[in-house]
Amino acid sequence: MSEIKQTFNSSLGKKLIMALTGLFLCTFIIVHLGGNLFLFKDDQGYGFNVYANFLTHFPPIKVVAYLLYACILVHALYGLVLTLKNRKARPVAYASQNKAPASWSSKNMGLLGSILFLFIVIHMGDFWYKYKFTHSVGYKEYRTDVLTNQTTVTDFVPVDPTFEHSSTTANDVEIVRVKDIHTLVSTSFHNVWYLILYVIAMGTLAFHLLHGFQSAFQTLGWTHRKYTPVVKFIGTWFFAVIIPAGFALMPIVYYFFR
Amino acid sequence: MNLTLKVWRQKNANSSGKMVTYKAESISPDMSFLEMLDVVNESLTLKGDEPIHFDHDCREGICGMCSLYINGRPHGPKSAITTCQLHMRSFHDGETITIEPWRAGAFPVIKDLAVDRSAFDRIQQAGGYVSVNTGGVPDANIIPIPKVIADEAFNSATCIGCGACVAACKNASAMLFVSAKVSQLGMLPQGQPERWSRVQAMVAQMDAEGFGSCTNTGACEAECPKGITLINISRMNNDFFSAKLFREEKVHDHSGGSE
Numbered sequence: 001m002s003e004i005k006q007t008f009n010s011s012l013g014k015k016l017i018m019a020l021t022g023l024f025l026c027t028f029i030i031v032h033l034g035g036n037l038f039l040f041k042d043d044q045g046y047g048f049n050v051y052a053n054f055l056t057h058f059p060p061i062k063v064v065a066y067l068l069y070a071c072i073l074v075h076a077l078y079g080l081v082l083t084l085k086n087r088k089a090r091p092v093a094y095a096s097q098n099k100a101p102a103s104w105s106s107k108n109m110g111l112l113g114s115i116l117f118l119f120i121v122i123h124m125g126d127f128w129y130k131y132k133f134t135h136s137v138g139y140k141e142y143r144t145d146v147l148t149n150q151t152t153v154t155d156f157v158p159v160d161p162t163f164e165h166s167s168t169t170a171n172d173v174e175i176v177r178v179k180d181i182h183t184l185v186s187t188s189f190h191n192v193w194y195l196i197l198y199v200i201a202m203g204t205l206a207f208h209l210l211h212g213f214q215s216a217f218q219t220l221g222w223t224h225r226k227y228t229p230v231v232k233f234i235g236t237w238f239f240a241v242i243i244p245a246g247f248a249l250m251p252i253v254y255y256f257f258r
Numbered sequence: 259m260n261l262t263l264k265v266w267r268q269k270n271a272n273s274s275g276k277m278v279t280y281k282a283e284s285i286s287p288d289m290s291f292l293e294m295l296d297v298v299n300e301s302l303t304l305k306g307d308e309p310i311h312f313d314h315d316c317r318e319g320i321c322g323m324c325s326l327y328i329n330g331r332p333h334g335p336k337s338a339i340t341t342c343q344l345h346m347r348s349f350h351d352g353e354t355i356t357i358e359p360w361r362a363g364a365f366p367v368i369k370d371l372a373v374d375r376s377a378f379d380r381i382q383q384a385g386g387y388v389s390v391n392t393g394g395v396p397d398a399n400i401i402p403i404p405k406v407i408a409d410e411a412f413n414s415a416t417c418i419g420c421g422a423c424v425a426a427c428k429n430a431s432a433m434l435f436v437s438a439k440v441s442q443l444g445m446l447p448q449g450q451p452e453r454w455s456r457v458q459a460m461v462a463q464m465d466a467e468g469f470g471s472c473t474n475t476g477a478c479e480a481e482c483p484k485g486i487t488l489i490n491i492s493r494m495n496n497d498f499f500s501a502k503l504f505r506e507e508k509v510h511d512h513s514g515g516s517e
Contacts (some may be wrong), residue, residue, distance in 0.1 A: 007502040011471035012461055012495060082471055086429035089470030091363050095264070095277055096356040099330035100426045100477035107428055107475055215474040221496025223489060 019216035045182025119201035189254035210240035311370035322418030332422035362430035385459035414442035423478035429470030437494035454501035
């Protein structure tokens with residue numbers, strides 16, 4: 001046990017934890033973006049609401065969700081510990097500005113990470129907490145005629161406030177009653193402050209991942225003449241451009257076009 | 259050339275220092291940076307002042323003794339050279355040059371611009387060697403080594419241990435130095451017997467000396483006078499995790515005989 005403890009207490013061990021939790025968060029964010037693409041579908045929130053219900057009720061996802069919360073906390077905590085230790089390694093600062101040609105994002109991961117952590121706390125407080133632990137989220141009832149594929153939506157007020165979800169069929173009509181997180185998201189995204197917060201947070205995410213994704217591979221020692229350019233390409237274009245742009249488009253589309 | 263120098267002056271390790279401004283007059287652009295400091299020191303000595311203390315030795319870029327953080331860059335504004343190879347033609351007449359010692363908790367200032375880099379020596383002593391048993395002299399080329407391995411190991415071995423990587427790093431991390439020393443031996447056949455113990459011992463000593471950790475900014479490789487690259491750090495990380503997590507370090511217990 002002490003040998004394993006020694007490994008993870010070394011400077012490289014702490015970096016290993018940063019790299020592994022960071023890469024796990026990178027895979028999570030792909031799934032998160034994929035699922036949230038339902039927001040772009042103009043179906044009065046049906047797809048998004050059913051997806052949100054699936055996420056909170058499918059047991060394997062619930063298990064992974066706890067792993068995810070742990071990863072966020074460990075990544076933030078180790079980031080803080082490493083940053084403080086790194087500050088201590090240079091007790092007397094230079095008088096002149098360091099002119100080494102290192103990228104801005106690589107030198108400001110602590111700052112970027114702090115902004116992201118703050119964003120995650122606000123973001124989870126607004127949606128995840130309200131959805132899971134309060135009864136402030138309303139319900140919608142979707143009636144779909146399976147023959148004509150016509151869907152009508154009405155607000156639904158359950159008798160029991162702990163009601164979560166039901167899916168029944170009467171004659172040829174499919175009735176889905178589900179918690180209406182979509183309206184909450186839509187209301188938030190029509191607030192200009194949310195729009196600004198989300199766009200800034202996604203800009204921060206872009207710079208964090210621009211350095212972070214490829215840095216994790218370097219920390220793990222997975223560099224190779226053939227594969228490192230591929231890793232850097234994915235880190236730049238997929239993680240630092242497509243993913244943050246996809247997320248940022250959601251509040252932009254809702255604010256200006258819905 | 260006439261220059262204004264802002265130099266860190268510090269009496270000894272226990273006193274606090276400060277930046278002092280000096281004039282450097284009638285400097286030839288063909289002088290090296292250290293020769294310019296020699297001229298300044300000569301005038302200070304004539305005035306009865308204490309000369310500026312700085313490290314230097316070979317003055318041809320191979321010993322790793324000279325240092326100096328010049329205008330925000332270790333070894334000055336040019337790349338892939340040491341301070342002794344930097345010439346005054348790289349500056350313009352009337353320029354103000356800020357000269358500071360390497361800044362790191364693990365590199366305490368001895369006096370003025372000279373720092374104590376014996377932390378590097380202790381890291382080397384922890385494992386930066388190959389143990390060779392005495393005996394008959396083997397033929398030099400008896401162990402086949404692929405050209406690419408020999409070249410990579412040689413590139414790592416060009417590290418002169420000057421500490422510019424630590425000085426340039428925002429975390430004062432010694433990862434580039436340590437990884438070059440680990441790599442140069444870890445890649446060659448002669449370094450294999452101690453490969454896994456070496457990387458663990460050297461990293462442990464690096465941590466004990468109080469260097470920061472690596473955030474892969476790449477400032478070190480940009481400032482290294484010998485062009486040591488980040489690939490060394492990646493290689494060392496790989497070896498370290500391999501040694502810590504997967505290698506058997508002790509013989510399995512056969513004493514019981516019950517199985």
